[in-house]
Amino acid sequence: MLRVILNSIVKRPPDRRREGRAGDISGSVSISGRLYHLKDLSTRGFSVRGYRGELCPGDRVPLSLSLGRSGEGLDFACQAVIVRVERGRGELAGVFADLDGETREAISDYIDVLPLPDYAEPPRAMHSD
Secondary structure (H helix, E strand, O other): OHHHHHHHHOOOOOOOOOOOEEEOOOEEEEEOOEEEEEEEEEOOEEEEEOOOOOOOOOOEEEEEEEEEEOOEEEEEEEEEEEEEEEOOOOEEEEEEOOOOHHHHHHHHHHHHOOOOOOOOOOOOOOOOO
């Protein structure tokens, strides 16, 4: 939640996503038995690097996701709908199709404790003279 508030205050490039997300995080997604490194993650979806496969936008696939965290982790399985495949860049993005509220909240909590990206400077205190 804090990340969403800070992102709304900090000027950054326009983004079509509605949820806060974490980029360059420690985690992986297993799709069709192959493991891919997470590029970014939100409570609504994900993107991966190094994708080389035949999935297309609109495909619904089972996957498992594993997030690393010092001392603990978050692992879950779900269905996702593929929304973007960039074969030249080796990227794939999907939205979660069946996450329960508890898992969404766990992802949100995970994202909230990560450091802000480089482009997001903390808001400056406003002083009135």
